[in-house]
Amino acid sequence: MESAGEMQLSYGARAKTMANDPLNLDEAAEWAGIWWLPDDPDERIAGVLRYEPETGLALSLIGAFEDRIMSSLSPGVVAVHEGTLTWEVIHGAAEQREITLLGCVPTRTRRTIGARVKSPDRQIVKATTALIGAHVRGQGEAAFSAAEVSVEDLELWAASSVFEGSWGTTGGKPDGSGRISVKPVGSESVTVDGTEFRLTHRRTLPFLDQLKGGTVGRMRDTVFVRVVPSQPFSLTVALEAAGSVQDLIALATHQAAGVIWLRLELAEIGAASPADRPALHRSVDVLYAPPALGKHDAKAVEHHRVFFTCESIPFETIVPRWGEARGRLRAATNMIMGLRYAPARYIESNLLTAVGAAEVLHRGLGIDEGPFPPDVFDTMRGAMLAQVPEEHRDRLKGSIRNEPTLRDRLLALAARPDQEAIGLLMPDVDRWARRTTRARNDLAHEGTTPGHSFEELFAVVEVTTAVVILNVMQELGLPAERQRAIVQEHPQLRATARAAREWLVSPGSGA
Incomplete structure (x- = not known):
């Protein structure tokens, strides 16, 4: 048990620590102070900046920055045009700290010119970002x-x-004692x-x-x-x-x-x-x-x-590997992250995202080799174009490409991670590749997937997503044993494997 002196020290230390803690993005806060535009620092307006996790940053001013777009037609004659001004930067001083607001847009301005009772204007400004503790000239300043x-x-x-x-025990049972x-x-x-x-x-x-x-x-x-x-x-x-x-x-x-x-x-x-x-x-x-x-x-x-x-x-291994892989495979990882951060409500959108991520990943991995040697392909394409009327050659030339098909790309991706892990994920790789290709092509070219049930489409999306993730982890150097453990132990991947066994197996295969 702490003494009274030790207890008081603890409370003091707590207050000091809390004062220096970073501002959590999930907690509301506000600052009352004065605010100005960097190009006109002498015009300072009082106001309160409020931050709410759900709605963001809002600056409520007692007064208003000029947000009207105006031009001078002649001496003493000013025209006011449609639209409003926005400000990249607003500076402020509040709670003994400098504040910079970035991406500022006035959302409501109430002016009292000509009112019966003279009172201050009011203005509300929304901002995308706040820097609490510094004045900077913009988001690109190296400060x-x-x-x-x-x-x-x-x-x-x-x-x-x-x-x-x-935890302490007596006779094999917890006795209420213990330590941290x-x-x-x-x-x-x-x-x-x-x-x-x-x-x-x-x-x-x-x-x-x-x-x-x-x-x-x-x-x-x-x-x-x-x-x-x-x-x-x-x-x-x-x-x-x-x-x-x-x-x-x-x-x-x-x-x-x-x-x-x-x-x-x-x-x-x-x-x-x-x-x-x-x-x-x-x-x-x-x-x-x-x-x-x-x-x-x-x-x-x-x-x-x-x-x-x-x-x-x-840590010292994953950070450089992730930096290199993220830069090279960013489009694919962004698409897969999108399924985690903001999954679409409709299975068709998720299908296009998952398959698109697989295609982009295949290109990013540098294995985008065509099915024919380049010299052989050039000869073949020349022979085909020679049979086409000249006015149609340019259009046909653009459609003849020496690229792998979607099915080729999917099979190549499935061959890269640990093969035992892939086998645990799905027993019939060829069936998955064929049904995924058919679903994507039907949706892209016909706008519907009549040959697939919802359950099969769900299995296609989940298995394809898992294949992309296993490929990324293969690039990061995740050991084969860990890849297998993920498929066997992770609840979502276990469910994906069950769906693959039910919906992505060739009839009569016995898999």
């Missing part, structure tokens, strides 16, 4: 030296924790093309909450990725880095992974600090709308639903 991002289930993926726990201990966990880092990526733990000091109905002891361990390029960088670069981390965790957990918070660090301000004093670092919290919004207090995904962690592929 930052580091970025830190927290994503849902990052700690589970990191496969490390500062906590250890044990905290051990330091070192950071893991890797440098890729001059940019350092560091997997870091940040924990609060232990403290006790004395409540009316009891006492609760708490500590919080947060895992985040710190990104430090070799040169100052912009918000655009920071958002790209956050998106890369988010997509990696989404791939690893096979579900949408929301960003919980994003914090930047301003590049060093002014002259260098004296040698006996640390450099001045100012944190900048970013409020924006990521592809998925993280819930910082939501329950973590179950461990058996995770495809891979840093135990399967160490």
Whole structure:
């Protein structure tokens, strides 16, 4: 039991820690202050900036920036045109912090000119992004030296924790005793093309909450990725880095992974600090709308639903591999991520997305070889075109291509991952390739899939998605044993394998 002095220290430490915590994107906040346009800093308007996770950023001004589009026709004569002005940047000062709003659009302006009672104008401005803690000239300004991002289930993926726990027993039964201990966990880092990526733990000091109905002891361990390029960088670069981390965790957990918070660090301000004093670092919290919004207090995904962690592929290995693979296969991974973040309501849309991802992936893997040697194909095409009237040759020439068919691409993709894992996923690869090709072609050319039931289309979408994912993980170097375990243990892939055995097996095959 802590002494009173220790208890007071805990509360003080808690308050200090909470004050320095990043702003969670799933929590509402507001700032009352003054606001101005960078090109006219002398015109300052009072107002309140509010952030709501569901609706975003809204600045309510007591007064108004001029948002009318006007032109001078002659001295003293002004024409007001349709439309309204927008502002890329608005600066503010509130709660003793600089604030930059980006992508600002006035949504409502109420002017009181000519009113019986003179009162201030009112204006509401929507913004796409807020930087809490800095004034910058725009999203492309290289004003930052580091970025830190927290994503849902990052700690589970990191496969490390500062906590250890044990429970006491008497006679083989729990006796109510036990302990929770905290051990330091070192950071893991890797440098890729001059940019350092560091997997870091940040924990609060232990403290006790004395409540009316009891006492609760708490500590919080947060895992985040710190990104430090070799040169100052912009918000655009920071958002790209956050998106890369988010997509990696989404791939690893096979579900949408929301960003919980994003914090930047301003590049060093002014002259260098004296040698006996640390450099001045100012944190900048970013409020924006990521592809998925993280819930910082939501329950973590179950461990058996995770495809891979840093135990399967160490952090220093997966980060450079993911950076290279994401850049090369980005279109395909984006399409598959789309099925996780925002699945379509209709099976036909998901069919086109899954099959399109497979085609794009096949091209990105560099195995897009035609069925004929180039010299043989050129001779064949020349002979065919010679038989066509000249006025129709250009049109026909564009349709004669030396490219693999969709079925060829699907079979080639199925041959790349661990073959035992593919066999566990589907017993009849050829049937899957043929039925997937038929479904896509019927939908694309006829607008319907009369030869497929809904259940078969669902199986086609799920199996094709799984094949794309296994190929991406093959590119990341996921061991064959882990690929097999995923198909056998992950609930969704087990269900996919059952659907493949039921709907994608040739009649009479006995598979």
